[in-house]
Structure formats: C-alpha cells, structure tokens
Amino acid sequence: MEKEQKSKKKTFEQYVDEAAEKGARKLIFMQRQQHGANLYRATERLLRRYPDRKQIVEHPDEFPFFPVGKSKSISIAPPAGSGMVDAVDLNEQFVEARKKAFEYEVFKLIQTETAIAPFLNHPGFIIIRMYYFNEDFHGNFRGSDVSPLTWEEIAEELIGRGIVKSERSMYRLRSRFVQDICTMLFGVDGAVSIEGRDPNQSRKRNRKDENGNHDAEETADGGEVLPEGSR
Numbered sequence: 001m002e003k004e005q006k007s008k009k010k011t012f013e014q015y016v017d018e019a020a021e022k023g024a025r026k027l028i029f030m031q032r033q034q035h036g037a038n039l040y041r042a043t044e045r046l047l048r049r050y051p052d053r054k055q056i057v058e059h060p061d062e063f064p065f066f067p068v069g070k071s072k073s074i075s076i077a078p079p080a081g082s083g084m085v086d087a088v089d090l091n092e093q094f095v096e097a098r099k100k101a102f103e104y105e106v107f108k109l110i111q112t113e114t115a116i117a118p119f120l121n122h123p124g125f126i127i128i129r130m131y132y133f134n135e136d137f138h139g140n141f142r143g144s145d146v147s148p149l150t151w152e153e154i155a156e157e158l159i160g161r162g163i164v165k166s167e168r169s170m171y172r173l174r175s176r177f178v179q180d181i182c183t184m185l186f187g188v189d190g191a192v193s194i195e196g197r198d199p200n201q202s203r204k205r206n207r208k209d210e211n212g213n214h215d216a217e218e219t220a221d222g223g224e225v226l227p228e229g230s231r
Contacts, residue, residue, distance in 0.1 A: 039190055043182040046112055047132035051141055053109040056102070065098045067091065115184035123163060124173040130154045131174065137161070 056063055119125050129135040130149055134142050137157055142149075155167045164170050183190040 039182055039186055040178060043178050043185060043190075044132070046108065046185065047116075047128065047178070047181070049108070050112050051133050051135075052144075053105050053112070055144075056105045057109050060102065063098070063102055065095055065102070067094050111185065115181045118184070119177060119180065125177065126158065126163060127154065127170055127174050128177050130157070 116125075116128070119128075126137065126139075129139060130137065131151070131154055134146075134148050136142055151167070151170075155164070155170055158164045158170065159166065164173065
C-alpha cells in the first residue's frame with residue numbers, strides 16, 4: 001500500500017512538473033512572438049525610412065541645421081544678470097541638436113545599407129525596393145509627392161515580367177527578406193524573435209466581391225523560396 005501511494009505521489013509530481021514546463025514554454029513562446037512582431041515591424045519601419053534618409057545624407061544642404069526664419073549669426077544678448085538665456089546660446093543649442101539628428105540619420109542609413117547589402121543582387125529584392133523604397137522596376141525613386149505603389153500594382157508588374165509566379169510567391173519572398181534583414185540588424189535577438197514565425201501563415205485582407213460585399217481573401221506567404229546561399 002505504501003509503495004502504491006509513493007507511486008501515485010510520483011506520478012502526481014510528474015504531472016505537475018510537466019504542466020509547469022508546458023506553461024513555461026508557452027509563456028516563452030508568447031514573449032518571443034510579441035518581441036518578434038515588434039522587431040519585424042521595426043525592420044519594416046527602417047526599410048520605409050531608407051529613401052528619406054538617403055535623400056538627407058546625399059543632400060545635407062537641405063537639412064535644417066538652423067532655426068527657421070533666424071539669422072545664422074545672432075549676436076544680440078540680454079542685459080547681464082537678467083536671468084534670460086543668451087540668444088546666441090539658444091541658437092548654438094539648436095544647431096548642436098540638429099547636428100546630432102543629422103548624425104543619427106547617417107548612422108541609421110549606414111546600418112540599413114549594411115543589413116541589406118547581402119541581398120541586393122538577388123532578383124527578388126526588387127520587391128523590397130518597390131514596396132518599401134518606393135522605387136519603380138528600374139530602381140528609380142518615384143518621388144516623395146506620389147502615392148506608394150500598392151501590393152497589387154507591384155504584383156502585376158513583377159508577374160508580367162516573370163520575376164515571380166504569383167502574389168503568394170511575393171508574400172513569401174518579402175517575408176523571408178524582412179526576416180533575414182531583421183537578423184542582420186538585431187543579431188541574436190532578431191534570430192530568436194523570428195523563431196517559430198511561419199512564413200506560410202495565411203493572412204486575411206478585406207476585398208469586395210462582384211456585388212460590392214466585403215469578404216475575406218486569404219493570401220499566404222507560400223510559393224517560391226530563396227535560392228540556397230541567399231539567406
């Protein structure tokens with residue numbers, strides 16, 4: 001009887017341990033999913049900012065280093081002991097802050113270019129260029145005053161040219177590129193964050209049918225995979 005009770009106690013302890021371990025794994029997975037989504041989105045934001053940063057760095061003369069409407073050389077100071085901040089000091093503080101902002105933009109541009117460098121020669125990278133960089137098929141920037149190309153417009157262009165076979169292929173390539181760039185940007189954290197992220201996970205997006213009613217169109221990141229050595 002005593003032996004049977006010990007056996008039952010052991011089984012119960014094992015059950016508790018297994019339940020605790022399962023709960024811990026689920027918590028870690030949820031944390032990784034949340035963290036991964038943030039890093040994935042952070043990578044997308046960095047890619048979308050690329051053309052603006054490139055414009056800033058290539059044309060520093062257009063960057064507002066001085067206060068709008070202010071002279072670049074202010075020499076009027078308040079009376080001594082008035083407690084007012086010297087106008088010259090204010091101007092210098094503004095210029096210094098703008099210099100730091102410019103240096104930050106340069107750093108982020110270099111960071112982005114370093115992360116995307118391994119993928120530039122892949123023919124599928126045109127998806128990133130058109131979708132995030134707002135470039136046309138030939139790599140020309142379309143301008144800041146025009147609406148970005150829609151996913152459907154990009155798909156029509158690339159399918160027509162034989163670059164991809166379908167929108168499914170585009171979704172998969174886009175997801176793989178962003179994941180790999182995420183890893184390049186964030187190192188181990190980036191790699192861990194996308195662990196378990198399913199590139200074939202279906203998405204839902206609204207569309208209208210022939211009668212104008214909304215329904216859900218399923219699109220999946222399925223289709224072509226990146227050639228070996230491109231990841």
